[in-house]
Amino acid sequence: MSDDPEPAENISGGTAGGGYADTFDADTPATRAEAVVDSLGDLYWQKSYGGRNAFECLVRTILSQNTSDVASQPAHDALMDRYAEARSASNGASGERSEPRSGGAGDLAEALAAADQVELAETISSAGLYNQKSERIIDIADRIVTEYGGEDEFDAFVREDDPGAVRDALLEMTGVGPKTADCVLLFAGGRDGVFPVDTHVHRITRRLGLAPPDADHEGVREHLERDVPGEKCGFGHTAMIQFGREYCSARTPACLDDPDACPMADLCDQVGVDPETGEVTDPADVGIADD
Structure with a gap:
């Protein structure tokens, strides 16, 4: 059992979210x-x-909108159970990943782009606003498959491109506001200063x-x-x-x-x-x- 004190229900994903315990400068703080x-x-x-799969992190953050993390976590788990069974990438706390894919079997973005909206809404119903959120997730998944080629290519974009450009691209997506974009930059991209x-x-x-x-x-x-x-x-x-x-x-x-x-x-x-x-x-x- 992990001794990480952060709850699993937090938007970071807790011990499964790619974060790790760290220590920082203990000098006198420069600001209040x-x-x-x-x-x-x-x-x-x-x-x-850092280390979360960027598309999964984006979906998880959309599910958390206008509801608590405690309520949205079961929706995330149900979505992953139904649509991500064939995924081959690993997203453990270490942040290690398998070799990138180019769409195809196990690609969560492709699975959700092709999802039936009614079925997806039923799957994520515990998160609230499930009709709106299911429509947004399908729309964003389709955009990521079309523009990036799949979830791994999108993940590389979030991790490696200029953070300002990544933030702008995220904010252009339907239903993605500043908080959602910044969560992806932080928990997937591992970007400092966010x-x-x-x-x-x-x-x-x-x-x-x-x-x-x-x-x-x-x-x-x-x-x-x-x-x-x-x-x-x-x-x-x-x-x-x-x-x-x-x-x-x-x-x-x-x-x-x-x-x-x-x-x-x-x-x-x-x-x-x-x-x-x-x-x-x-x-x-x-x-x-x-x-």
């Missing part, structure tokens, strides 16, 4: 954002990411005061990628999500009951949180100026 990430790493895990922003990261970063209270998701991403060393962005993202689940929820952050209950208390501006009244508002409604 780096100090937050270092503290989260001490609280949860310090890892580097900090995907989901609802947890968006909320927590502004609540801590690491980005302007009215920053949108892209604004938060720009601040984090500017202020956090590139090699720490990956575990900063996954550990911050875990922190949001355990301590800094949208409606009942731990500091409402006891300031000392939050491990980030000494680094947090509590933007939008008033422990005295118990009121919690979106940081954008507070209107604190960017520092």
Whole structure:
């Protein structure tokens, strides 16, 4: 049994997601954002990411949209059971791969491009919005087969091409937004300096005061990628999500009951949180100026 503390239900895939435990520079952090990430790493895990199959990672991230990782994981597992039985590539935690294929037997993109939409929707129903997601997955799979030749060629593109060009190509795909594109760059491409922003990261970063209270998701991403060393962005993202689940929820952050209950208390501006009244508002409604 692995001693990796990251849950398997995380979008990274946990122990099966290609990430591995790592250690990073322990010198005095250069920014408060780096100090937050270092503290989260001490609280949860310090890892580097990369090694996931890029197309599978893209599908997994689409399944996670507008739902929890706990709910989307069974949909991913069911999809893989039904459509990836013949795959010959290995995507274990080591990130090792078999020799590339050029489409053909075992190519998940080809299998999904040819999938019956109703059958696929039924397969992924636990993820919610399954009709919309099944249509998107089939459309993207067809595009990857047509434009790249299959999942291995797409995987090589994500790993080897200019990250800006990869991000732009992903964002051109139906249903792929910045967070989805960045997850593929991080968990499949293993790219440093990529900090995907989901609802947890968006909320927590502004609540801590690491980005302007009215920053949108892209604004938060720009601040984090500017202020956090590139090699720490990956575990900063996954550990911050875990922190949001355990301590800094949208409606009942731990500091409402006891300031000392939050491990980030000494680094947090509590933007939008008033422990005295118990009121919690979106940081954008507070209107604190960017520092």
